[in-house]
Amino acid sequence: MSDANKQIMAQKSAKIAAGAVVCVESEIRGDVTIGARTVVHPKARIIAEAGPIIIGEGNLIEEQALIINSYPENIMPDTEGVEPKTMTIGTNNVFEVGCVSQALKIGDNNVIESKADLGRNVILTSGCIIGACCQINTCEVVPENTVVYGSNCIRRVQSEKPQPQTLQLDFLMKILPNYHHLKKTVKGGGTPVRN
Amino acid sequence: MASLLQPDRVVYLVRGEKRIRAPLSQLYFCRYCSELRSLECVSHEVDSHYCPSCLENMPSAEAKLKKNRCANCFDCPCCMHTLSTRATNIPAPLPDDPTKTAMKKAYYLACGFCRWTSRDVGMADKSVASGGWQEPENPHTQRINKLVEYYQQLAHREKQERDRKKLARRRQCMPLAFSQHTIHVVEKYGLGTRLQRQRSGAPISSLAGLSLKEGEDQKEITIEPAQALEEVEPLPEDCYTRPISLPEVTTLRQRLLQPDFQPAGASQLHPRHKHLLMKRSLRCRKCEHNLSKPEFNPTSIKFKIQLVAESQVLLTLTNPVENITHVSLAACEEDDPDDINSTAKVIVPSKELVLAGKDAAAEYDELAEPQDFQDDPDVVAFRKSNKIGFFIKVIPQKEEDADVTVSFKIRHDFRNLAAPVRPSEEGADNPTEAIWLTHHVELRLGPLAP
Numbered sequence: 001m002s003d004a005n006k007q008i009m010a011q012k013s014a015k016i017a018a019g020a021v022v023c024v025e026s027e028i029r030g031d032v033t034i035g036a037r038t039v040v041h042p043k044a045r046i047i048a049e050a051g052p053i054i055i056g057e058g059n060l061i062e063e064q065a066l067i068i069n070s071y072p073e074n075i076m077p078d079t080e081g082v083e084p085k086t087m088t089i090g091t092n093n094v095f096e097v098g099c100v101s102q103a104l105k106i107g108d109n110n111v112i113e114s115k116a117d118l119g120r121n122v123i124l125t126s127g128c129i130i131g132a133c134c135q136i137n138t139c140e141v142v143p144e145n146t147v148v149y150g151s152n153c154i155r156r157v158q159s160e161k162p163q164p165q166t167l168q169l170d171f172l173m174k175i176l177p178n179y180h181h182l183k184k185t186v187k188g189g190g191t192p193v194r195n
Numbered sequence: 196m197a198s199l200l201q202p203d204r205v206v207y208l209v210r211g212e213k214r215i216r217a218p219l220s221q222l223y224f225c226r227y228c229s230e231l232r233s234l235e236c237v238s239h240e241v242d243s244h245y246c247p248s249c250l251e252n253m254p255s256a257e258a259k260l261k262k263n264r265c266a267n268c269f270d271c272p273c274c275m276h277t278l279s280t281r282a283t284n285i286p287a288p289l290p291d292d293p294t295k296t297a298m299k300k301a302y303y304l305a306c307g308f309c310r311w312t313s314r315d316v317g318m319a320d321k322s323v324a325s326g327g328w329q330e331p332e333n334p335h336t337q338r339i340n341k342l343v344e345y346y347q348q349l350a351h352r353e354k355q356e357r358d359r360k361k362l363a364r365r366r367q368c369m370p371l372a373f374s375q376h377t378i379h380v381v382e383k384y385g386l387g388t389r390l391q392r393q394r395s396g397a398p399i400s401s402l403a404g405l406s407l408k409e410g411e412d413q414k415e416i417t418i419e420p421a422q423a424l425e426e427v428e429p430l431p432e433d434c435y436t437r438p439i440s441l442p443e444v445t446t447l448r449q450r451l452l453q454p455d456f457q458p459a460g461a462s463q464l465h466p467r468h469k470h471l472l473m474k475r476s477l478r479c480r481k482c483e484h485n486l487s488k489p490e491f492n493p494t495s496i497k498f499k500i501q502l503v504a505e506s507q508v509l510l511t512l513t514n515p516v517e518n519i520t521h522v523s524l525a526a527c528e529e530d531d532p533d534d535i536n537s538t539a540k541v542i543v544p545s546k547e548l549v550l551a552g553k554d555a556a557a558e559y560d561e562l563a564e565p566q567d568f569q570d571d572p573d574v575v576a577f578r579k580s581n582k583i584g585f586f587i588k589v590i591p592q593k594e595e596d597a598d599v600t601v602s603f604k605i606r607h608d609f610r611n612l613a614a615p616v617r618p619s620e621e622g623a624d625n626p627t628e629a630i631w632l633t634h635h636v637e638l639r640l641g642p643l644a645p
């Protein structure tokens with residue numbers, strides 16, 4: 001659980017909207033808001049250390065994905081005057097298995113493929129596909145509909161955004177509760193959710 | 196094991212036309228000549244063609260007709276991955292009743308790696324899953340075909356003249372009289388058969404590979420010479436000022452993969468049919484025996500004939516054959532012409548080492564008799580079934596050597612089990628004689644400890 005010293009004003013627990021499917025085995029720390037129709041697989045990790053994380057609707061966060069709002073490397077956690085920055089994630093994104101995302105702003109309809117690594121200063125707009133094992137740690141705004149692929153992270157622009165994974169989301173929302181316990185949905189502050 | 200993870204640690208010298216040092220896992224052993232062979236001392240022949248994605252076999256004639264491309268599979272023009280066909284449902288008016296719309300399947304090609312789709316270049320979705328996709332036509336095809344026909348006829352005529360001259364003079368004439376042009380033509384139309392490639396680097400001695408038949412009708416084909424134009428299309432006016440949109444520009448690799456069109460814009464990159472791969476067989480140049488012959492079926496990775504060196508030649512520590520083998524090591528002489536790489540002196544055990552044969556059943560047989568070889572503990576470190584570990588002393592010559600290399604000669608006896616059994620008049624007396632093979636081995640031992 002996060003320390004009360006740092007985040008006095010913010011919520012200490014995760015707010016999970018109704019309709020979201022968040023498995024108990026996932027690790028959610030800090031002030032995290034999860035929108036409706038989002039599926040969080042077991043062993044996914046969403047860690048809000050240096051600020052809150054707001055996740056939109058219809059997202060798919062697969063196993064061993066790590067979404068972390070961490071302190072930049074050269075700043076110690078105890079420094080005063082560091083404002084907590086909010087990490088925003090839009091709708092219909094897919095975080096595939098094993099990816100690491102520290103990007104502060106992610107738009108809609110993006111796909112972050114397996115073992116991809118996003119740095120803190122990247123801003124994804126919509127429709128971007130970050131290929132498997134690609135690392136993006138530049139300080140830039142990735143334009144819409146960009147595909148980053150290959151071992152050299154070459155890019156190209158695709159003509160249409162990737163399809164939203166509605167079928168997959170529906171299937172998972174039906175099947176996952178059969179095999180996993182889910183975290184209770186909490187609307188507004190108050191009751192801490194058991195991890 | 197040195198052979199799997201660090202193949203370059205132990206290299207063997209191959210005494211072919213060129214002296215090649217290669218690890219044993221990349222060498223072949225011709226058991227008719229009893230010599231090591233590397234990839235450069237064997238002749239490569241095409242066995243069969245197959246498509247790497249649909250694994251469909253194709254006879255050579257058909258492959259040549261289709262320019263070595265598969266009929267069903269496509270390559271992504273952007274990343275050269277294999278394209279897969281995807282289906283979507285689109286509402287389309289029923290043929291009977293134009294007012295109602297039913298869902299029909301439309302197929303398009305998509306790449307799973309770079310997310311290129313056939314809709315990016317404007318190719319319409321097809322209603323059949325396969326066979327609907329066409330490659331764009333090359334506008335110069337007709338001219339090229341005509342030129343090819345003309346030159347084929349020319350080469351055929353020249354060949355007939357040579358044959359006539361040959362019969363008249365009755366001697367084997369070397370192709371010194373060949374002009375540059377003719378050789379170029381022959382190489383273009385030659386089939387690359389064994390008759391033409393008897394020795395690497397030798398000039399082609401006959402126009403054996405022409406495709407024009409002897410008795411064919413010889414019409415005169417004339418071609419118009421290419422016309423040089425004085426006026427060239429001018430560059431667009433904003434050529435220097437227009438900002439470049441990088442996603443629109445094709446890379447050199449993408450461009451050159453389609454030499455017919457070489458499109459400069461990404462919106463003109465059409466998918467091409469996938470290249471076929473081929474299976475090759477290797478043949479020893481001296482004795483013309485096959486060293487490696489793969490199976491015909493593309494799904495099978497086995498070989499009909501596989502004479503790789505690892506299964507025939509002694510490894511430094513392991514005995515791959517089933518008989519008892521005697522190994523003796525000898526250090527290289529002072530001025531050995533093969534000894535160019537070693538940076539350290541080596542003292543090898545002078546006694547002969549005996550290696551037991553490989554016995555596949557011995558692992559499972561617990562009651563097997565222990566092998567009793569009298570091992571000198573100074574020489575032999577350990578012994579296990581067909582492996583042996585022995586000591587050598589290395590004296591580095593330089594103080595700070597980054598890579599200590601030693602070379603020595605291994606001499607072992609080899610029984611050729613495949614040699615034809617000659618009917619011996621002395622009776623069945625020792626049909627397999629042992630021959631002694633000597634290999635020059637180089638070991639890279641690594642850096643010196645400081």
